[in-house]
Amino acid sequence: MTDGARNESGGLRRVRIDPVTRVEGHGRVTLLLDENNRVAQARLHIVEFRGFEKFIQGRPCEEVPILVQRLCGICPVSHLLAASKVLDQLAGVERLTPAAQKQRRLLHLGQVLQSHALHFFYLAAPDLLFGFDSEAQRRNIIGMLERNRDIALQGIRIRKYGQEVIRIICGKRIHGTGPLPGGMNKPLTGADRDHLLADIEQVVRWCQEGLALVRGIYLGNKEYQTRFAVFPSNFLSLVRPDGALELYDGRLRARDAEGQTVFDQVECRDYQRHLREEVRSWSYMKFPFLRALGSGNGWYRVGPLARINNCDSITTPLAEQARREFVQHGAGRPVHASLACHWARMIEALHCAEAIRELLDDPELLGRDLLVEGETSRREAVGVIEAPRGTLFHHYRIDGEGLVAKANLIVSTTSNNQAMNEAIRRVAAEYLDGRTLTEGLLNHIEVAIRAYDPCLSCATHALGRMPLRVELYDAGGELLNTLVKNGK
Numbered sequence: 365m366t367d368g369a370r371n372e373s374g375g376l377r378r379v380r381i382d383p384v385t386r387v388e389g390h391g392r393v394t395l396l397l398d399e400n401n402r403v404a405q406a407r408l409h410i411v412e413f414r415g416f417e418k419f420i421q422g423r424p425c426e427e428v429p430i431l432v433q434r435l436c437g438i439c440p441v442s443h444l445l446a447a448s449k450v451l452d453q454l455a456g457v458e459r460l461t462p463a464a465q466k467q468r469r470l471l472h473l474g475q476v477l478q479s480h481a482l483h484f485f486y487l488a489a490p491d492l493l494f495g496f497d498s499e500a501q502r503r504n505i506i507g508m509l510e511r512n513r514d515i516a517l518q519g520i521r522i523r524k525y526g527q528e529v530i531r532i533i534c535g536k537r538i539h540g541t542g543p544l545p546g547g548m549n550k551p552l553t554g555a556d557r558d559h560l561l562a563d564i565e566q567v568v569r570w571c572q573e574g575l576a577l578v579r580g581i582y583l584g585n586k587e588y589q590t591r592f593a594v595f596p597s598n599f600l601s602l603v604r605p606d607g608a609l610e611l612y613d614g615r616l617r618a619r620d621a622e623g624q625t626v627f628d629q630v631e632c633r634d635y636q637r638h639l640r641e642e643v644r645s646w647s648y649m650k651f652p653f654l655r656a657l658g659s660g661n662g663w664y665r666v667g668p669l670a671r672i673n674n675c676d677s678i679t680t681p682l683a684e685q686a687r688r689e690f691v692q693h694g695a696g697r698p699v700h701a702s703l704a705c706h707w708a709r710m711i712e713a714l715h716c717a718e719a720i721r722e723l724l725d726d727p728e729l730l731g732r733d734l735l736v737e738g739e740t741s742r743r744e745a746v747g748v749i750e751a752p753r754g755t756l757f758h759h760y761r762i763d764g765e766g767l768v769a770k771a772n773l774i775v776s777t778t779s780n781n782q783a784m785n786e787a788i789r790r791v792a793a794e795y796l797d798g799r800t801l802t803e804g805l806l807n808h809i810e811v812a813i814r815a816y817d818p819c820l821s822c823a824t825h826a827l828g829r830m831p832l833r834v835e836l837y838d839a840g841g842e843l844l845n846t847l848v849k850n851g852k
Contacts, residue, residue: 394406408785426766439751445749450759451745455741464735467533469612471529474528476752477713478529480668483752485574526716564717568717579689589701593787593791597700599669600754601755609672609675611671618654626657647781652774653782675687680714702787702816705817756775775819788809788813
């Protein structure tokens, strides 16, 4: 759907791309063109409202981890674990048993591994391998299987392995159970461990090959490094006390566009002292920013690119070697190219596979002591985890009856909101200005959005069934071009 109406404030013409395809949920892009058909404004609007922060109010806090994982069918484990970390604190539990802690880490590594494989091999690789302007019909996993079968099968099998980790711990691959306040609900058996050990060496090799693939594509294309959605930003992530990459636990670190530290080793419970959220009338998503830098300059990126830029090391050897190559490419400064997200994502996938292998060899993983009882309960707590797409905040306050009185969630895509808008503006100005619209040019905008793997609500399952009609009008109201995408 498009709208060629005149913008009352400045005589600009509007082109509306509605909906944006191959993202999880409902969004649209609005472009405002001046009289020379130059892009004066580009915005990503998130137009669905889900309201989880409101409808969990009044529910018993024990129900929350199971409820909030329904936010997403791709990364439910991340919400399950973030909320479970809150419940640990509400129950007065400061530290889990080694077996419970390592089970949760294993579960989260499986989640990040399968999500990264899904995004890179299913959604990103078709654009990178076939080209942004290639036939739309083959820019999907089916096209990958037809033209690059071995690569596609690697992605499918890596994701299957990550889902198998989740199934073994949670009982099923999506929306299972496992974490309890203070621990886990059942031990991991030797047979379960041996089942996962059987394929882990192959998974590590596949991740190495996937990493080599994306690294070669990115470094082999100067445009990706210097022109396509490249812009400076701040970065936020969790790190360990020694500054190493941390996905499950840790403290907050923020760095600016030059790599200088804004804050470091901030306790997660103190996040509101350092972050704020801004509301804008044209989107249901908030716009978080670093308080120290203000709303204009303080917006930041989260996710694989932020984590690799922010951390000082990675604890697994193959991923650490890959991180050093990434840092060397940046020549001592953060890497700001949006498509470098894919390179960083596959470094993390390799780390997850290596870390899974280490955990499976750890005898404490099979321990049967899984629950800790707290001594002093709390009324308010914060749980933070690195979801596949970035830093995820769950903050709950309960009343005297144990019912949720207030909830605040900052999901990863929310933190990347401003970055996605900036990516759209850069791509629109660079590639669409004054040109006749084609499906391939429109796909440039979608490629920029997809680099951040936005999690809006699983619209990827509707691939090929979401019609898109775009009409381009000039400043005089004359129809210049019409494009129908995914129409029947």
